[in-house]
Amino acid sequence: MPLSDKALRLRDFFVDNLLHLHYHESFGADLVFPSFELGSFDYLDYAQQELIHSSEMSKINCVSHLKRAMECEIDIFLSVLNLKNQVKPIDSIQLIFVG
Numbered sequence: 001m002p003l004s005d006k007a008l009r010l011r012d013f014f015v016d017n018l019l020h021l022h023y024h025e026s027f028g029a030d031l032v033f034p035s036f037e038l039g040s041f042d043y044l045d046y047a048q049q050e051l052i053h054s055s056e057m058s059k060i061n062c063v064s065h066l067k068r069a070m071e072c073e074i075d076i077f078l079s080v081l082n083l084k085n086q087v088k089p090i091d092s093i094q095l096i097f098v099g
Contacts, residue, residue: 010083034079036072043069 047065050058 032080033076036075038068038072040069040072040076043072 043065047062047069050062050065052058
């Protein structure tokens with residue numbers, strides 16, 4: 001599925017400018033981090049536990065947990081930058097892997 005034009009522009013902006021973006025407390029705004037029942041480190045722990053087993057189901061579960069960990073981190077990143085409502089959920093993952 002191709003990225004929307006808005007998602008492509010956002011991805012290109014981050015590729016070009018991410019190293020130049022920084023937060024300074026004198027801006028008067030606090031960074032607001034969303035809270036989740038489970039965080040990315042929880043999903044990484046689950047993925048690691050699945051690696052102990054060698055079944056196909058465990059391998060699939062491991063990949064699923066890794067995907068959830070990545071989605072959680074992307075959600076936090078976009079939320080902190082107040083961009084969560086600017087990107088469709090499917091586009092958030094594709095921002096990383098497409099192009």
